[in-house]
Amino acid sequence: MHCYRTHNCGQLRSQNSGSMVRLSGWIHRKRDHGNLVFIDLRDHYGVTQCVIDISNPIFEILETISSVESVITLTGKVVNRSADTINTKLPTGEIELQILEALQQSSADILPIQVAGEQEFPENIRLRYRYLDLRREKIHETMLLRSKIITSLRNRMIAQDFVEFQTPILTTSSPEGARDYLIPSRVHPGKFYALPQAPQQFKQLLMISGFDKYFQIAPCFRDEDGRSDRSPGEFYQLDFEMSFVTQEDVFDAIEPVLYGVFEEFGNNRKVTPMPFERITYDDAMLKFGSDKPDLRNPLLISDVTKAFTDSSFSIFSKAININKAVVRAIPAPGAGSLPRSFFDKLNEWAREQGAGGLGYIIFTKDGSKGPIAKNLEEKRIALIRETTGVKDNDVVFFCCDKKQIAEKFAGFVRTRICDELDLLEKNIFKFCWIVDFPMYKRDEETNKIIFSHNPFSMPQGGMNALLEKDPLEIKAFQYDIICNGVELSSGAIRNHIPDIMIKAFEIAGYSSEDVEKRFGGMLNALRYGAPPHGGSAPGIDRIVMLLLDEPNIREVILFPMNGQAQDLLMQSPCDITPERLRELHIRLNLPKLYK
DSSP states (O other), X not given: OOSSOSSOTTTOOGGGTTOEEEEEEEEEEEEEOSSEEEEEEEETXXXXXXXXXXTSTTHHHHHHHOOTTOEEEEEEEEEEOOGGGOOTTSTTTTEEEEEEEEEEEEOOOOOSSOSSSOOOOOHHHHHXXXXXXXXSHHHHHHHHHHHHHHHHHHHHHHXXXXXXXXXXXXXXXXXXXXXXXXXXXXXXXXXXXXXXXXXXXXXXXXXXXXXXXXXEEEEEEEBOOOBTTBOSEEEEEEEEEEESOOHHHHHHHHXXXXXXXXXXXXXXXXXXXXXXXXXXXXXXXXXXSSSSOOTTSOOOOEEOHHHHTTOSOHHHHHHHHHHOOEEEEEEETTGGGSOHHHHHHHHHHHHHTTOSOOOEEEEETTEEESTTGGGSOHHHHHHHHHHHTOOTTXXXXXXXXXXXXXXXXXXXXXXXXXHHHTOOOOSEEOEEEEEOOXXXXXXXXXXXXXXXXXXXXXXXXXXXXXHHSOGGGOBBSEEEEEETTEEXXXXXXXXXXXXXXXXXXXXXXXXXXXXXXXXHHHHHHHTTOOOOEEEEOOBHHHHHHHHHTOSOGGGGSSSOOOTTSOBTTTTBSOOOOHHHHHHTTOOOOOOGGGO
16 A cells, blocks of 8 residues: 555545545544544545544544644545435545544644635735645635646647747846846846846747747746736746738637637636627727727717817817817716716716716707706707717716827726626626737827837838838737736737838837847847748736636736735845845945835
8 A cells, every 4th residue: 555645535436435545635624523533634636534433542643643734644444424424515525534544744833824714814924825825725726727727728729730939038128118127147247137028039039940830838027016917027928929920810820729718718608709809999999998998898988079179068168179188978878867876976986086077968858968968059969969879868978188088087987887887798708809009109208209019010011101100100010819808918910121120119219229239139130031920928817817707816826926026925035145246246225215
């Protein structure tokens, strides 16, 4: 008999009755019934009930070694439970183990968090004792599901002839839109490696190297603040790249992978049929007020600036004429019959968001009413009704401000109204592509032209667009995949022509010397014959979040940092000894707060 186990704790069934077996695991629960002691023994695979009576000579020994979460090995006989004691909630619930021998492998101190049960504990305690937290049933099952999802993604990519490669972790800094994590070089004083924000340049180099389809489950590192849907420090993505492809070819490759995984692990929830809807960036900002639209929300925003231009509603009219404001209209179906408190609550919420308020018109079979309707001409109200497509007893709310501000706030209003009216479609995953992103945007702080997305993307129109168009009007072959309002991935058809890349970076403020210095390896590679290529990189953590309907990304990561980018378990980041700093040629210059 094996020294630790003949079976695991989720394996025994009634057909094993009468067998002598050995099990090892953690003491999940212990119940003392006087003459009988019951121990629920748990391992990775499940739980088996074990029992010993007072007449057994090892009864007293077992009592002394059986603190909860201690690890023990039990040997005994499998017996069928009586009909009235069968536990239908356990796969092993028809049997129990009559203990004949017991051996303690290790003991457990008093626990800072309980493993058995569903009691909630503060996140800082859970992260500090993550190894205990991971023993708990829900989080343990989550990590197993994460592994299965990654396996499914990998298998689906391989089935499409993608080849898995691992790209370097120590690399160089790159303008991906976030701060790099820097690693000082011991052998090159004053120089630093950077952890990759993404394998962007390496996967492009693989295409230039003649590999046709690449993928990997890639670790990425970004020094950015954490959010509920973004882990600070590191994350994983399904990174892939393809040669000789158009944007549609990329979509055709990844859509069946995502559709298949969400259908496989979605617990019978519906999934958007392929092909997924394509929405231009401009339309997304107009109709949804976001480039990450949640299509489960049926409300559509409309542009009603025309209805208020030179109108008698002076607040909006003056803003349009003087500040070049726009007016966005957000419908609220059936809200006309709601009490005044509904409108007052929304108005107060709008003020809390920094807006002046939230004006509205209530449409009725006899006309219209509300604060704006009283001060607006009938023909203009009719134009609003026609533009928004509302019906009797519907309400339209309005946002008026400069375009970017009005779009964003209208998106917030759309979400708030959807929540208030409980309009969100349930039990479905709704995918869409956002396409035709602007190549550039204006930095609000510096007023300079910068890249709005991936700097290595091909501009639509190529060199001619860069030479002839206003940079803020240039679109790029860039795209995002969105599911239920969550961005899973950004991607692009890459800029594979050196001259076009140098010009694209020049518009964003980089000289040709800067580009050669920072991206010389990439540029030189492109000069030796590069295929048209493109790809994307759906986020693994967010995929798992969506499938588990889990709002906090830390719940789907094995050993996550907290919101302040600290690993409470391993105590990082940590201080480094002066000797080590000298070896790395580093002298600290800390702010007074940290001295």
